[in-house]
Amino acid sequence: MNLKKYFVRALHRLQKGPGYTYKELLVWYCDNTNTHGPKRIIKEGPKKKLIWFFLTLLFASLVFWQWGILINTYLSYNVTSSLSIGFKTMKFPAVTVCNANPFKYSEVKHLLKELDRLIEAALERILQPALGNSSENASPPLDLRLWHQIPLVLIDEHDKDNPVILDIFESNQACSHQGSDNCTYRNFTSAAQAVTEWYILQSTSILSKVPLQERIRMGYQAEDMILACLYGAEPCNYKNFTQIYHPDHGNCYIFNWGMDEEALNSSNPGAEFGLKLILDISQQDYIPYLSSAAGARLMLHQQKSFPFLKDQGIYAMAGTETSIGVLVDELERMGYPYSDCTNNGSDVPVKNLYSQYNTSYSIQACLRSCFQNHMTEICGCGHYMFPLPEGVNYCNNEDNPGWAYCYSSLRSSITHRQICIDSCKETCNDTQYKMTISMADWPSEASEDWIFHILSYERDMSTNVTLDRNGIIKLNIYFQEYNYRTISESAATTIVWLLSSLGGQFGFWMGGSVLCLIEFGEIIIDSLWITVINVISWCKGLKQKRAWWRLTPTWASSTRTQVPSPGTRRCPPSPAPPRPTTTRCVCSPWTSSVPTAMQKLSKQHAPAPPHGKLPSPCSVCHLLSNLLLFIEIRKELKSPGCAPLPDGSL
């Protein structure tokens, strides 16, 4: 009951709106709105009214056109880039140094003995194919087990359609395990290239069986490699470097990685305030077939990021002093929706395998992790170049005989690569180190005696010179006079910009604000309400009409043109007591005849009294009376006391 009361009250309140007809509502709106045009339409004379009407329309359409442009501009999410160059105190980059050669040959000789003999024999065959048989007698029999897994072949392509494939050792066991259909050939134009690739493939397969601790031991130790270190005016030594094992370069050492300690800052440009290193790469202990380049591999990268030396490292030559001036090139992107990048990689669907090193996300790490994940799924083992997911082992020839084939087919597959490229995102803040490299001979002829002497003494505690020009490298890494170049994106259009432009346009053309829009909405609600009221009353009128026609079907059919005049039907006064009418309006159907009620209904569409002048109980009364009228008509039809119509058609 309360609810009903509440609704009735709400009804009243809403009905207190600006009027009962659209025209009235419109006039009221124009008069009271705060947008500047409509008022003039009402107030001015007929000619000016027309002018003002069109002007208002024109300005309104201008406003909407401009708004469309502005909103489109905003939704395109453009960015502006700003570029700044200068010098500021910056974190000194992390410096990773490695030897180009991964292991000391003296340490791994026993593991690679078979392989070395095999490659020597193969080289002999390649160089002198005709004399091959005669020279083989001298050497002990070769262990061809390694050979059969991945043989070296000669491909004779004189006949393009039908290449002849010759195994170098003439054994016909090519593609022994899985049938000849599953063979792929990687071809090289130069034998040197082929032999190196083959050797790398074989040796990594052998070395992957050696446990990591052992491999680290076989590599170069920090105290042997880093002979002297000076950062700014402060001395440092090999203990300031963090060891990391790199599959290609063995032990690598990272200065200023920022893992355990604070990253070092450098606030002065110039070589005097940078990092100075003297390295020993001991070239005489290189594995002969594995690495053909001699020198140190080094790379500058961000703190806490993994160094991808094979892709981004540079070489420093032995016997020289290499000076590297650093310019930090930063790119700061806006995140979604401005550009497609990731802040920390947490929203990338690839599991970052490099997180076991505690390093931050990078697109390189993501691509490699993605490849390794594919590899373990398809081939069942992990490639030695990349870190392992949990519960998977590295590939080797014994356990996974087909891994090399699987790997090379996966690597050449474009679809797999595309999947990885699509799922990995760039980082939003990208830092690169631009280097200006210059070299000078070091040590100079005049000073080499004492320098070699001191360095050998310090390393080996011997008075003999154990170092030479081929094994020694000096590095200077320092900030240039302008040490940063930052390209940062910022949104070209912000929401503030959008709103002030919208407001500027609306205010400029029509003097309106958001509140005007709300006013407009209010008017629409009002007119909707009027429509609802009209529709209801129209429906009722229709029903009533129907009822009326049903009452007098023959009369209606015979005298269609005749208008039923009041007084033709007379009903006796209703037995019910008349409803007390306190209001001025006539709302009791019992006191009037049916035709008058009908007339009243038909007049419902006529303009109602202006808003607010009709007392509220009256309007409800109208509704109620309509309903009651309808019921009354039905009653009348059934009541026997009702006098029949003159023609007696009922």
Next chain:
Amino acid sequence: MAPGKKITARIKRTLPVKGPQAPTLSELMRWYCLNTNTHGCRRIVVSRGRLRRFIWILLTLSAVGLILWQCAELLMNYYSASVSVTVQFQKLPFPAVTICNINPYKYSSMKDYLSELDKETKKALETFYGFSEGKSKVRRSVDEWNSTGSDFFKQIPLLKFEDFSKTATDLRSGQKRKIEGSVFHKDSSIVNSGDSNDIIGFQLCDANNSSECALYTFSSGVNAIQEWYKLHYMNIMAQIPLETKEKLSYSADDLLLTCFFDGLSCDKRHFTRFHHPLHGNCYTFNSGENGTILSTSTGGSEYGLQVVLYIDEADYNPFLVTSTGAKIIVHDQNEYPFIEDIGTEIETAAATSIGMHFTRSRKLSKPYSDCTETGADIPVENLYNKSYSLQICLHSCFQKAMVDSCGCAQYAQPLPAGAEYCNYKKNPNWMYCYYRLHEKFVKEQLGCQQICKDACSFKEWALTTSIAQWPSTVLPSVSPLRTDLANLMVFYKDLNERFISENPANTLVILLSNFGGQLGLWMSCSVVCVIEIVEVFFIDSLSIVMRRQWQKAKKWWNDRKRERPGKPPQADNLERQCHDNPVCIDEDLPTFNTALRLPLPQDNPLPRTPPPNYSTLRLETAFTEQLPDTLEVGQH
């Protein structure tokens, strides 16, 4: 009437007093809402029904909130800059190219000055590392030792530390001795102390206070010996006059063998000599000294500078410089070449081609970024006779600090007015002082890095180097000279100039129009309505509140007075009378009613005579309500 009162009355007559627009706060609000130009407020009043009114109040308030928030955003983003990059193709001025030999002075001619130091160094090498060049030579030098031993080496000997037990082997006597004083690098952020057993270094003591000692240690003997050698070397060089030093160094003929520029031959007249304290004589090509600056109209190595340098490797100082080659720097004619810091090294027996890419950059100074246009606003005197740069500022700042605290100037930087270079004879304490200061400088405790700012505009030549073997081995005639020659080519890779300039992203006009947009969008408000708000909410409301408080206070005061025995009725009457009596206004604030009910009855003689007693006062009141009282009096 007193003249003062007359004047106030006159003022009141001529300047009509007007209070706020309505007597009460609620009426004032209503008046404001009806008359304001902002949209929301009017709606509150115009709307019928409590619900609608409430909704409109809510909407208006939220619109005000939005305006405040958005305008704050606009203000905060006002100082941001945008950057424009323009690339131009044009005839480019060729930069100045300064070329130095890495070795500053010919070792053969320096023998006289450095023989003692070299002997000392060799001795150190022999004692600590068992190194000797030739047995006979060393023995002779050892024999000579006692006769030529100078005071100055005794002070700062090289020391070798056996672990950190504070005992050290002295170079001179070979004896172990106790070392006191703070070990300098022990607690620094980077070194891992106490590991290797062969740390080498030297000790510097304050000459005035020998207990103040600083110990310099190095992890490698190479660094230690070079550092120690350089310290003594600077001591010696500081005593040699500039003319002599220039003679000791390389002449243009020594250094430059051939020269080509833009396809034409050039010679030493195109080079300007410039003496660098650490690199000796350097030669600047295209220094602009005679007023003309060369320019190139074609890019590529053919049209750049091509020089063959003679690097006399045999005449190198073995301890001072350890690498062979030349150093070059590409800079603007107005810039000072900081060769020791950012020079590019050139290898011997090789052809080095350096491609340049020219970038000019211009930043906006304050308040957009913290940079300086000319360096004039920086409290550091520019010691170099060149235009401002960050490097110049840092070096000048250090030199200034050095002169202030040590009393003499450091050798590697120019002399400030009235100072002279440090040498051991005149300033026995300078080394200790210098190292202390340098330590502070690197650790940013001197404040130089904070004072010095970037220059707002600068030119930069980005260099790309590539090296090839030169001369090729098929030329047998040059082979004996091979390792002493270096070929250098400096050229523009392309003749486009990149110009990066900042311009303000916002102007005041944009700021104002954005403000207008925001105010208009949310409330159709303008500056006028801001003024209205200030008027109504601050001035009018405040005065209403003030007046009410004043009246309350007054009433309270009067009530208290009335309770006091003696003259309560008088006070009561006075108050009641004053409410409408204009004469009493002087002690009161102008009220709304009085303001409306003016004018002042000017020629009313009645108030002039002060009421003598209670009854006459009653008689003379002008109000009808008091009629019964007067009647009463009459009945008496």
